[in-house]
Each structure stands twice: as C-alpha cells, then as structure tokens.
Amino acid sequence: MTVRTLAMEPMRHLDEPHVSQVPVIPADASPALHEGLRRRRVAATLGRCPCGATRPAMTAIQHASAEQGGTVWRPFPHTADCPAHDDPLGAALAAWQNRK
Template identity: 40%
Template sequence: MSRELGETLHVRDRVAYVLPDVPHDAPAAVREGIARRRITATGGQCPCGARMRRPSRAERRQAQRTGGQLVVDVRHESDCPAVTATLTAAVRMWRAGGGR
C-alpha cells in the first residue's frame, strides 16, 4: 500500500493497519476513496462490493516459516474511488493544488 494511503505494520504473527483519517478539506473523490479503503481494511464491504480476503492459517504459517510477507489483495470495481491508481492520482492532484 502506498505510504500516503496507509501503512501496514507486522509484529511477529500480528498485523496492524495504520490508516489515514479522512481529510475534511480534501476533494470528494479523495474523501470517498480513503473512507472506502478504511471500510475494507477493517473487515467491512466497500460499496462497490470489494472485501479484503484474509490470509488462511496455512498461508500465515508458510509466510512465518519462510520469513515471507503476505500480500492481501482487495479487488475494487474499476470505477471505485478506492482503486489505488485512481486514489493516488486524486491525492497527488489535491496536494498539487488542483483537486478542488
């Protein structure tokens, strides 16, 4: 996940998601995209229908044994404002002063 959109922390077999607050001064597309990502990261379902698939116990154990990192994929619909490329572009435009 892009650092500007959140951070994932791993401590032993525990995972914590550090998610950004929804900035009230951001354009609607940024606010909605971040809000939807927060919903899916905390176990809910995005309005587009996407859910975060949690790794199975076998996947977690395999990663622990090999020192590998688990990758969790959330498949939002292509027109969802939470799609990484869409949200990243919206955040960059806003930060550059053109996102209002």
C-alpha cells in the same frame, strides 16, 4: 517542491485478529479523495468495500508472518468504478499532494 503525504493510523479488523495501517482523511481532501479513503478505511475494518470487493484470504505464509508481527500486504480487488480503486484514488491523491 515538497509533496504532502497522508498520515496513517492503526485500525483493528473486525473480522480478523490483525491491525491495518489506514490513511487519515485530510480535512482539505477533495470529495473524490475523501470518498476513496473512506471506502479504504471501511474495507480495512470490515473486510469488504461498498463496491463488493472482499479482503482476500491470507495464505499460510501470510498467517505465520502476521503472527510473528510481520507485515502482510493484501490488496483489495476494488471494482474499476469504485472511488477506492487505485486509478481514481491515485489521481485524487496526486492532485491533493501537489496542491499548494
């Protein structure tokens, strides 16, 4: 069985001189998946989510890595009831991936 994957696209941060890879919202996304991905895109671009989560500041090592073109992972601390939190978004994504 083939599992579908999300397409990714680069998006520039408005609050930092860096670019993030963000998921493209699929045309056939469920409402839960659509809202979770939309919030992740907003959070990546603006540095804050509608749930109130803000992007953690980068450490000196992360800054150095980013300046050299490296990849830096900084997860957002979304609230548990936010559609972009890993738990509800993960469930919505799994349902979409396994849909026929």
